[in-house]
Structure formats: C-alpha cells, structure tokens
Amino acid sequence: MRLLIFIFIVLFSVQAIGRQSGDTLRLTLQEVIKMAKEKSIPARQASTTKETKFWEWRTFRSNYQPQLTLTGILPGYSKTFAEVLQPNGTVDFQPVRNNNSLVNLSFSQSITATGGSVFGTTEIQRFDDFDRNNVLYNGVPYALGYSQPLFGFNKLKWDQKVEPLRFRESKQEYFETMEQIAINASSYFFDLLLAQVNLNIAETNYSNTENILKVANLKFQLGKITRNEILQLKLEKLKSQKAVGIAKRDVEVATLNLRSYTGLGDTGIILDPPKGTIDTKIDAEKALLEAYANRSDAIGFARRIAEAKRDVAKAKGETGINATLTARLGFSKSSPTFAGVYRSPQNQQLLQVELSIPILDWGRSLSKSRTAKANLQLSEYSVEQDKQSFSQEISTEVALFNMMKDQLVLSAEADSIASDKFLIAKERYLLGNLSITDLSIAFQEKDQAKRDYISALRDSWGAFFKLRYLSLYDFDKQQKITYE
Numbered sequence: 001m002r003l004l005i006f007i008f009i010v011l012f013s014v015q016a017i018g019r020q021s022g023d024t025l026r027l028t029l030q031e032v033i034k035m036a037k038e039k040s041i042p043a044r045q046a047s048t049t050k051e052t053k054f055w056e057w058r059t060f061r062s063n064y065q066p067q068l069t070l071t072g073i074l075p076g077y078s079k080t081f082a083e084v085l086q087p088n089g090t091v092d093f094q095p096v097r098n099n100n101s102l103v104n105l106s107f108s109q110s111i112t113a114t115g116g117s118v119f120g121t122t123e124i125q126r127f128d129d130f131d132r133n134n135v136l137y138n139g140v141p142y143a144l145g146y147s148q149p150l151f152g153f154n155k156l157k158w159d160q161k162v163e164p165l166r167f168r169e170s171k172q173e174y175f176e177t178m179e180q181i182a183i184n185a186s187s188y189f190f191d192l193l194l195a196q197v198n199l200n201i202a203e204t205n206y207s208n209t210e211n212i213l214k215v216a217n218l219k220f221q222l223g224k225i226t227r228n229e230i231l232q233l234k235l236e237k238l239k240s241q242k243a244v245g246i247a248k249r250d251v252e253v254a255t256l257n258l259r260s261y262t263g264l265g266d267t268g269i270i271l272d273p274p275k276g277t278i279d280t281k282i283d284a285e286k287a288l289l290e291a292y293a294n295r296s297d298a299i300g301f302a303r304r305i306a307e308a309k310r311d312v313a314k315a316k317g318e319t320g321i322n323a324t325l326t327a328r329l330g331f332s333k334s335s336p337t338f339a340g341v342y343r344s345p346q347n348q349q350l351l352q353v354e355l356s357i358p359i360l361d362w363g364r365s366l367s368k369s370r371t372a373k374a375n376l377q378l379s380e381y382s383v384e385q386d387k388q389s390f391s392q393e394i395s396t397e398v399a400l401f402n403m404m405k406d407q408l409v410l411s412a413e414a415d416s417i418a419s420d421k422f423l424i425a426k427e428r429y430l431l432g433n434l435s436i437t438d439l440s441i442a443f444q445e446k447d448q449a450k451r452d453y454i455s456a457l458r459d460s461w462g463a464f465f466k467l468r469y470l471s472l473y474d475f476d477k478q479q480k481i482t483y484e
Contacts, residue, residue: 023267023268024267024268024269024270025264025267025268025269025270026270026271026272027269027270027271027272028271028272028274029186029189029271029274029461032185032186032188032189032258032262032271033181033182033185033186033189035185035262035263035264036181036182036184036185036261036262036263037178037181037182037185038263039262039263039264040181040185040261040262040263041263042177042180042181042184043178043181046174046177046178046181047174049170049173049174049177050170050171050174053167053170053171053174056167057163057167057170060159060163060167063110063156063159064110064112064156064160066107066108066109067107067108067109068105068106068107069105069106069107069108070103070104070105071102071103071104071106072101072102072103072104073100073101073102074101074102074103075099075101076099076100076101076102077098077099078096078097078098078099078100079095079096079097080095080096081093081094081095081096082094082096095131096131097129097130097131098127098128098129098130098131099126099127099128099130100125100126100127100128101125101126102123102124102125102126103123103124103125104121104122104123105121105122105123106119106120106121106122107119107120107121108120110156111156112156112157112160113157114148114154115148115149115152115153115154115155115156115157116146116147116148116149117146117147118144118145118146119144119145119146119147120142120143120144120145121140121142121143121330122139122140122141122142122143123139123140124137124138124139124140124338124341125137125138125139126338135336136334136335136336137334137335137336137337137338137340137341138332138333138334138335138341139332139333139334139341139342139345140330140331140332140348141330141331141332141333141341141342141345142330142331143328143329143330143331143332143348144328144329144330145326145327145328145329145330145350146325146326146327146328147324147325147326147327148324148325148326149322149323149324149325150321150322150323150324150325150353151317151320151321151322151323152317152318152322152323152324153313153314153316153317153318154313154317155314158306158310158313158314161306161310162303162306162307162310165299165302165303165306166303168299169296169299169300169303170296172294172295172296172299172472173296174483175294175472175481175482175483176295176296176469176472178483179465179468179469179472179481180469182465182468182469183462183465183466183469184261185261185262186458186461186462186465187458187462188254188257188258188261188262189258189271190454190457190458190461190462191254191257191258192251192254192255192257192258192269192271193271193273193454193457193458194254194451194454194455194458195247195250195251195253195254195255196251196254196270196271197450197451197454198243198247198250198451199244199247199248199250199251201243201247201447201450201451202240202243202244202246202247203244203247205240205243205443205447206237206240206241206243206244208426208443209233209236209237209240210237212233212426212429212430212439213230213233213234213237215430216229216230216233217230219432224432225432232440236440236443255268255269273454273457274457274461276408276409276412276453276457277405277408277409277412278405278408278460278461278464280464280475280476281475282398282401282402282467282475283398284394284395284398284399286473287394287397287398287467287470287471287473287475288391288394288395288471290471290472290473290480291390291394291470291471291472291473293480294471294472294473294480294481295390295470295471295472297386297390298390301383301386301387304379304382304383305376305379305380305383307379308372308375308376308379308380309376311372311375311376312369312372312373312376314372315368315369315371315372316369316372318368319358319361319364319365319366319368319369320358320365321355321356321357321358322355322356322357323353323354323355323356324353324354325352325353326350326351326352326353326354327350327351328348328349328350328351329347329348329349329350330347330348331345331346331347331348332345332346332348333345333346393470394467394470394471397463397466397467397470398467400463401460401463401464401466401467404456404459404460404463405460407456407459407460408453408456408457408459408460410456411449411452411453411455411456411457412453412456414449414452414453415449415450415452415453417449418445418446418448418449418450419446419449419450421442421445421446422442422443422445422446425438425439425442426439426442468481
C-alpha cells in the first residue's frame with residue numbers, strides 16, 4: 001500500500017513538473033527567428049505578396065500565348081416597331097418580330113518581334129423573321145488575317161524586356177523581407193534578453209544588499225561602522241527593490257512584444273543568450289559582389305533604365321505618323337439553310353491601311369519626346385547615385401560588423417573582470433577593508449559591464465543579420481539565401 005502511495009506521489013510530481021516546464025519555453029536566438037519567419041504577420045503578408053506577383057507574371061506571360069475566344073448572341077429575339085423608308089420617301093413604322101443569333105469562334109497570336117498579330121475566325125449567323133416566316137443563314141466558314149502597326153510603339157517587345165526584371169525583383173524582395181523579419185525578430189529577442197538580464201541584476205543586487213545590510217547591522221552594533229553607512233545601505237536596498245519592480249515591468253512589456261511578433265501563445269519565455277563570439281568572416285568585396293548578384297535593388301537599377309528607355313520609345317512611337325496595316329482573306333456566304341453556307345462559299349478579301357498624321361499639335365509631340373529623353377537622363381543619374389550609396393552601405397556595414405566582433409570580445413572580458421572585482425569588493429567590505437562608496441562603485445561597474453556585454457551581443461548579431469539582408473548571402477554556409 002505504501003509502495004502504491006509512493007508511486008502515485010512520484011507520478012503526480014512528474015506530471016506537475018511537466019506542466020510547469022510546458023508553460024515556459026526556453027528559446028535561442030535562431031529559434032525565435034525561425035518562429036517569426038513561419039508564424040509572424042509580416043511573414044504571411046510577404047507570402048501573399050509573393051503569390052500576387054507570381055500571378056501577375058502569369059498574366060504577363062499569357063499575352064504571348066495563342067488566345068481562343070468564343071462569343072455569341074443566343075438568342076437575339078426582338079419585338080418592336082422599326083422605322084422603314086417607303087418608296088415615295090416617307091417613313092412608316094412597321095412591327096418587327098425576329099431572332100438574330102450569332103456564334104463566333106476566333107483565335108489570335110501576337111508577334112513579339114513586330115508588335116502585330118495573326119488572327120483567324122469562323123462565324124455563323126441565323127436570322128428568323130417571324131412575321132414573314134422566313135429563315136436566313138449567313139456565315140464565314142473561315143477567315144485569316146494579319147494586323148500590323150506601322151512606325152508605332154511595340155509594347156510587346158518592351159514588356160518582354162521590363163517584366164522579367166520586375167518579376168525577378170519581386171522574388172528577391174520576398175527574400176529580403178524574410179531577412180528583414182530576422183532583423184526585427186533579433187531586435188525583439190535582445191529587448192527581452194536585456195530586460196531579463198536587468199531583472200536578474202536587480203534581484204541579485206537586492207539579495208546582496210540585504211545580506212550586506214544584515215552584516216552591517218552587526219558591525220554597527222559593535223561600533224565598527226557609522227550610522228551613515230547603515231543609512232546608505234538601506235537606501236541602496238530601497239533602490240534595488242525599486243529596480244526589481246521596474247525590471248519586472250520591462251520584462252512583461254518585452255515578452256508581450258516578442259509573443260506578438262513571433263505568433264507565440266500565452267506562455268512564459270526564458271531566453272538563452274547567443275554565444276559570446278561570432279566566428280564568421282566577411283569580406284567586403286565578396287559581400288558587394290553577392291549584393292549586386294542577389295539584391296532586388298541591383299535588379300531594380302537595370303529595370304529603371306529599361307523603363308526609361310521604353311518611355312522614350314513610346315513617346316517617339318505615339319507622336320509621329322501612326323498607321324495600321326490590316327489584311328484579311330476568307331470565305332463567306334448566305335443561304336436559307338445551314339448546310340448551304342458551307343457549299344461553294346464566296347471569297348472575302350480585305351486590305352486597308354489606317355493612317356493618323358499630326359499636322360498641327362503646337363509642339364506637343366516634340367515636348368513629349370524631349371520630356372521622355374530628359375527623364376531617361378535623370379534616371380541614369382539617379383541610378384548612378386543609388387549604386388554609389390548601395391556600395392557604400394555594404395562597405396560600411398562590413399567594417400561595422402568587424403568592429404562589433406572586436407567590441408564583443410572586449411565587452412565579454414570586461415564583464416568577467418567586473419564580476420570578479422565586485423566579488424572581491426564585497427568580501428573586502430565585509431572584512432572592513434573597503435568603504436561603502438567603493439562598494440557602490442563596484443556594484444555599478446558590475447551591472448554596467450553586464451549591460452554593455454548584452455548590448456555588444458545585440459550590435460554584433462544585428463550587424464550580422466543586416467549583412468545577410470544587404471547581400472542575400474549566407475556567409476556561414478557560403479551560399480545564396482533562398483526561400484520556397
């Protein structure tokens with residue numbers, strides 16, 4: 001019986017511990033970033049934008065594929081009074097009751113090189129005159145044609161230059177957004193980590209001050225220290241107690257922000273600080289080379305120049321002589337029977353050139369052309385300036401990252417020294433070999449060194465993730481950054 005009770009207690013304790021550990025998550029920096037990329041609202045927004053851009057690309061590609069269209073009027077019944085011109089020149093309104101139905105099947109294929117299109121059609125029309133009990137068919141068994149704009153702007157050709165760049169740019173923008181999410185997630189991570197470190201510092205300081213105050217009270221009773229030192233220690237205890245309350249508030253706020261961004265539920269979070277050194281080596285020339293190969297901005301440079309050149313060609317094509325050549329060859333026939341339409345149809349031919357020649361436009365054509373050329377030149381200057389800023393940002397960020405790596409090593413060493421110094425100062429004060437002022441200074445130096453170390457961690461990892469974002473290159477794995 002006692003054995004059963006013991007087993008029950010053990011099982012209950014294990015379950016209770018499991019529930020308690022399940023209510024609190026221990027997370028590393030990489031785990032937080034992974035959750036943000038999978039669950040955050042910005043990640044879902046980026047995914048939706050990516051899908052939208054994909055279907056826009058599919059729409060563009062469909063413009064270069066054959067189009068097949070079926071149109072018709074079924075039925076086309078009408079009952080009304082129609083105006084009828086009489087032989088003597090007068091007008092009479094006669095009752096009309098008929099059905100005029102039509103079915104047309106047509107295809108077209110754009111020709112990218114010329115901007116023209118090949119088209120074909122087949123059509124059948126039935127007319128029912130109910131007042132006279134008469135049926136008549138009219139149809140086009142088949143017809144082929146070609147339409148070609150002359151001297152005009154070839155939109156198909158220019159879209160084929162611009163749209164692929166735009167689509168590639170959108171893909172890289174998605175990758176950049178995911179890396180920006182990593183930057184934001186790391187910022188929330190270090191906000192909470194610093195808050196937790198501050199809480200730990202505050203609680204440790206409160207405990208240390210309380211213990212020192214107990215010893216100081218004994219020394220005061222023995223007459224070894226003054227009342228002023230007791231008051232100073234009591235003041236330090238109150239300040240430590242107040243710091244604990246502020247630190248708890250900051251932890252709650254930072255935890256809420258991290259949960260909201262990463263999509264975590266209502267769970268406690270304990271963060272494990274990342275390792276104290278970053279072993280990755282980043283070369284500025286390599287980072288710049290990858291940035292020009294991968295970044296959406298680099299693709300955007302080419303796209304902006306292509307769009308400006310397209311606008312120049314469009315201005316020239318729309319301000320001069322506009323002409324359209326249309327040629328069509330086919331067969332057509334009318335018959336009282338459906339089958340008769342397709343027996344010995346008559347040939348049908350069309351050849352026409354439609355012209356539009358500006359005679360007097362008060363300089364509008366010239367102004368449009370000159371404006372487009374000026375915009376092209378402005379785009380070239382703007383792209384050149386942006387390229388310089390682009391390169392400078394990469395070089396600066398690499399130099400900053402390398403500097404932050406060195407600062408991280410120094411901050412870690414300073415944190416270790418300050419902790420050891422405080423322990424020595426604490427022991428010396430308890431032995432009566434150190435003043436309360438020097439002990440307070442040791443407290444402050446220990447706390448500040450710990451905060452400086454966390455800040456150095458934040459700066460180093462922030463610079464690392466910023467370089468991933470700027471180059472879209474994984475310097476640890478030595479490969480380009482991609483996402484599904």
